[in-house]
Amino acid sequence: MNPEDQATRPDVPADALRIESMDLDAQGIAHRADGKVVFVDGALPGEWVSAQVHRKKNNWEAATLTAVHRASSLRVAPRCPHFGLHAGACGGCKMQHLDASAQVAIKQRALEDQLWHLGKVRPELILRPIEGPAWGYRWRARLSVRHVLKKSEVLIGFHERKSRYVADMRECHVLPPAVSALLLPLRALIAGMDARDTCPQIELACGDEVIALVLRHLQPLSAGDQHKLRTFAAEHGVQWWLQPKGPDTAHLLDPEGAAPLAYALSEFGVGLPFRPTDFTQVNPHINRVLVARALRLLQVQRGERVIDWFCGLGNFSLPLATQAGQVLGVEGSAALVARARQNLQANQAAARDGQRFAPTEFVVRDLFEMSPEQLVRDGTADRWLVDPPREGAFALAKALAAIHQARTGAEGAEPLPAGAAGWQPPRRIVYVSCNPATLARDAGLLVHQAGYRCSAAGVVNMFPHTAHVESMAVFDRVDAVNDGGTAKLA
Template identity: 75%
Template sequence: MSEQNVHPSPPPSPATSESPADCPLPEGWLRVESMDMDAQGVAHRPDGKVVFIDGALPGELVSAQTKRKKNNWEQAELTAIHRPSSLRVRPGCPHFGLHTGACGGCKMQHLHISAQVAIKQRVLEDNLWHLGKVKAETILRPIEGPAWGYRYRARLAVRHVIKKGEVLIGFHERKSRYIADMQTCKVLPPHVDAMLVPLRGLIASMEARDTCPQIELACGDTVTALVLRHLEPLSEADKTRLRDFAAQHGVQWWLQPKGPDTVHLLDPEGAAQLAYRLPEFDITMPFKPTDFTQVNPHINQVLVTRALRLLAAQKTDRVIDWFCGLGNFTLPIATQAGQVLGIEGSEALVARSRENYGINNAQMPANQALAATEFVARNLFNMTPELLMADGVADKWLVDPPREGAFALSKALADIHQARIGGIGAEDAPPLPAGHEGWQPPQRIVYVSCNPATLARDAGLLVHQAGYRCVAAGVVNMFPHTAHVESMAVFERSPA
């Protein structure tokens, strides 16, 4: 059943139309109360049992068919909408819906974009409170941007389906390992969306059509790179086909015969540099198509600007950028701070950060040179108080971890604080290293998160064990129409 084809039932009685929370509903009807992190409507049976309903929106009266049943909950699919939500909209993509074969790339296209943001804000606040027992003193205004054509990074699955006699390229079907039969994708940039069908024809024409499982997309400001994963060497005829496609569609082909470290340009001579700009800071960030960069460049520009405004680095400050990656935050920080340290787990990304720093610093006017900046590689999931102190005193931190969060970093900070005040677990903890008296924690931490659950966990440590207040938090709608929640929180050191 497609989202567009969920049929409304005949108008309910006047009593049901008003639908107060305590009004009895006809048998089998459900009142949707909220939406969970997987974009499922949440309702309750008369006996109190929770029902998660695919396709249902908060405030709706619906019927649903149970697909999975446990003692305390059921998972169901929407079968009829008796009273639709005023926030229900027609999805912008023909491949979105509940029907068999529907694309699983988006989960919230049937919900107005402003309501999507509100739900993500609630998810953040609920996680902070229920998982971390933390309530932000101020809720930041959500960061929003274009709802369509925003996805400049994507991993598209490829499969030659012999029975159909065609090649499929796109995201997987909802709740399936099969690739959706996509003719269009409205969250991709328009020029990439227009390439989907020609790409299918290209791969279908190749001798290696059965051994090319993936195409990775990476768009810079002026260059569109496509990384073709191939499991066998490409023939010269196939390489010619790729070159012809590149010339026709204005793309740059990269080849990946094995792991990510084998990625290379098909034709390196004279190839344009893949890069994006942060114009407010006059920073240009070159990158390779397999490097981590934010999916949504429009939001990234606003995200960096807000993060630095909240960090409020001064020329007298030393700042540490944890999980610094390519230097997306580090280089802008270096335009404002006095000294910067970028720490990242990947040696390759650290090398790229140093290169990017050198390129940008060389282009700066003499009176606007970037602050002295050092980059080091370290496993940030094995942080200890001793290692933390070895990096020296910093006035402010910027923390931008992967989905796993920054638990070890937060725990080390909490352990130092507890050891100093004789608090939780101080008796059993190893002594602080010699000279620890001169080390001070940062006065302010700006934490950028792609997982509200791990942010909430780390916030609980910072607030309840490390001596901080959560002064602000808010969401960043990096992935419109998906249930993915990106967010930002600010912590300040509490007075002694």
């Protein structure tokens, strides 16, 4: 502690730490007098705290908050009784003690830091954050199930903080209220089943009208257990799916007359049915805004061709098909491509008067093995939408950079692939990311080797109260005619 600071704060112990910032794991960061970094769980920027060190290395220490001597004005009381640093605390959230707007600001700073430190990229414009409800937003969740013999009860929920044990959750405020209210009834249900020791997981998937619960069971369920599930479904208005093995084996307990699991993107007049084990966004409120902004930033014209990389079940592709001249959706999962094709056909059949869907094709391809040759074979597109998993889109960005390097005669560049003479890179790319580190890596390739500039970037608070950072970035080809520019990106 600085002696002058200590002199003006007699109530602060001499060995207290001043928290300077927060990292991506929601740990407060402080420095000792000798420069050693201390990561403090539970501490917030601007606070003076005491902490118990539980791990030491040469250059850093990890500690847990024990006392707050001067609290941050942004510290708030956590809503959930299971959140905190106490033994058995739930590990599902990390930031409930921090004001929701401050969480967004910290995530924005984390995004900018990653872009610069990892990719040496600075966006020309910082987009306004996309925010939504801070509570009841989590329509997708994987809940662990554990029959604890010593306690003679079943636990259902997220894992404890920094532990493989299941938290003793009786309520959860990031789940929809109707689902939170099911936690204790679900515990009683599983406890009364013959299969209480062979059901390790319940996966939640909510649609606009349906709450689906996928029960993972390691052994066949008895007739009595199936009867209990049906009784529970009728009483609580849920839909049971059973999953005996991998995700592809999930099936409805009672398929006859079951309501479809689906969500709508009403702004574009499209609906997307899905299976509960399909990938869909966790937060439907944010997803609607995310899709709308991505398409607004992409600025697609009627005559243009668009490629939607990592297209999934068509979350962006189908809205794009209402605006573009032609759409290609590319995805690594054959099951999701099949779902995307079904969704396209269903939306075409249900199209409103005057609604038009551009010619749209979906193909299966391993996008982690993308090559310049394959990029050329997929044809020229005016614009790209890229929405990869946490691993990012490195192979795609690398293939794009390789073609640019070959055309500019860069030292060590590979020859242009066959047929590349008439191929053109997209004028604009909108990249939706769930991992700022891989976005920064790919942004560095696009900006420094592929001939693009980062026109804009901003965070998307898909997961309030967690350290998860979702974001969106816009890349414009440097040599392209300015057909929108940053003036229209705000």
